[in-house]
Amino acid sequence: MRRLLTFLIAFTLMFSLSTAKICAFESAFDQDSSSGDSGFGDNKTSSLEFSGSLEYKIRSILDKKSDSDLSYPSNSESELELGLDYSRDNSDLKATLAFDDNGDVALDEAFIRLYYDNFDLEAGKMKVVWGKGDKLHVVDNLNGEDLTDFINPEYLDRQIAEKMVKLNYYLGTGKLEAVYTPEFTANKLDREGDWVLSKVSKMKELKPIAVKEFGLTAALEIEDSLVGDESKELKDGQLALRYTNSKGGYDYGFSIYQGRLKNLSMDRSAIAKLEKGVYRDSQAFLNDLDLHYDKVTVLGAEFSSVLFGINSRGELAYYLTDDSDGDDPTVHNNKLAWIIGGDRDLPLHNVNVNLQMKSELILDKDKVDDNPADIDYSEDYFTNMMVLKVSDDFNNQRILPEVSLMYNLESQDYILDNQLEFIVKDDTSIKFNYKLFEGDGDTLFGQFDENDYISMVVNYEF
């Protein structure tokens, strides 16, 4: 009923738009009293615009053949995204609705922005991207990620909008941003589809044991808890400050974030105890398991510039948790993370090469190494992921080939994405992808070794 109501409201808005005073290009030359610009006309009007896209996607996973006729199974889905932009003299309203073919409607983003001389104020459900990296960040912590389709969607599409209040204060060429979110949203993981992470699968393997120990209902509750969910408690709010500026050809910034890590932490020793049949009831198990999202303070720095003709960029973040000594197995250790990279056009057709390296160093690894139950226990405490993208364009940017490689240096697993996009007519594009996942089964990308796929996406924007 709620979905139907949301759809009806959206449809009514769309219908009324056709009769509303939608300003054409003349509005571009209207007097803008807030900025003092000159204009071609003196009419001050509010304007309502709608935009969006209709996307049809079909994907076939190549390593999974159907038993009946040995053909590759394919999934298709369509999505309509509707954007509403309402502008007045000193304010904007922006909203995005997403409709899928299951009948679900989601309010992707919805916020207002109020403009003042030296600052603007934003409030609502927003996606905020911090950092100078190219779709790869270590200082961008305000939004959780929707990983139900792993990292196959674009970075911005994966971000889950968060309800927040944001102040942007302009000091000369500098900008100070202050954000408060009363809640936080954890990363959303796939539970039953093709992109269930191995750590989630391992948690699901506990289900038979939990059923045996506690019964089906309790086991299902445990399973739900282990996958994680968004939190609505005030103590899980987030606070962040960021200052950015540009000087002498350099863009730089500093930030501080106080909130929670977006992936679950727990006391893994409780799992071993469960397997030994120690617990009398599910609540005792859950109490011992201590599912939580670690508090974290992230101190960040970022920069970008053009160095030797390369669009260079970098980010550095220090993640400070409650486990400063590194000896609490239920809390992630402090860590350093950074990104360094850049892109450059080559003197070869319209080729652009974009290379970035994301590194993480878990501190106090000596406190973790001898405790397999520690949440940070791993083979590698210093990891490096290389992201390389090579792109070109033909026929006045109507044919866009691109190859991208994400490669984990230590575990030697990778994703290779081969993409070809055609801009067909007006705002219609057809994109083909052939994506490969390779590596050992216990690695980040290798766990999806059998998920190599081809896909076609038809997109129409309006």
Place this chain on the structure above:
Amino acid sequence: MRRRISILFLIITLTFTSQAFAMTGRDVMDKAKDIINDGDSMHALMGMDLIDDDGEVQARKIEVWGITYNQSKDLSKVVMEFRTPASIKGTRFLQVENDGRDDDKWIYLPSLGRVRRISSSEGSKSFVGSDFTYDDMSSREVDEDNHKILREEKLGDYDCYVVESIPKNSEDAQYAKRISWVTKEHFVPVRVEMYSKKTGDLQKLLTVKHNIKKIDGIWTVFDALMKDMESGHSTKLYIIRGKSGAPYIEYNKKISPVRFTKRFLKTGR
């Protein structure tokens, strides 16, 4: 004797006259640059039609603002906002000219959700898929080339100087040379031939419609066509007109400096 003195006087007068009014290629291009840069500010709504060799058109609309923020050094800022098509709507681009170092350039892409610095070395890259490159869209410093008047010629409605410009440093230039037809009346280039560095052949041809008029006291080009001679693809760049027929362009009007900031790139305000 009297006849010889008259002839001599005529020759001297003519020589003196031609020396007093003779222009060099450099003079012509200096004047052309002054015309282009005239005005403390500019604001226009422009159309850019990408035309395939089979006539199919992809239309774009771009709103452009420009100001001279340092008169003594003639330094400017330009910001562009794409209005259509939907696939690039909301994309904004800011360029700040600097003294003694490369221009600062930033782009805001809605799909990226943030402002991104870009390199001046991308000047040879196509501007949103058109036949204009980023460098084509900005003016080249007169000092960067050697200029020579090849001849004077009437082109359509206009008497023109035909000026050959060869880069002093070919590595920094897009083209091996340019030949420009610059009108004597307005000092506006109405035809520019751009020659390839690789082959020496005519690579691109820019032609301007002969309806140059003054807007706010400044000679203004309303229609230009850039053709890629190899592919046959063309790009028409023109100033959009309102329902009354008035062109959407104005000069020397007050433009808020906030337009030329990263705040505007991100918010559009």
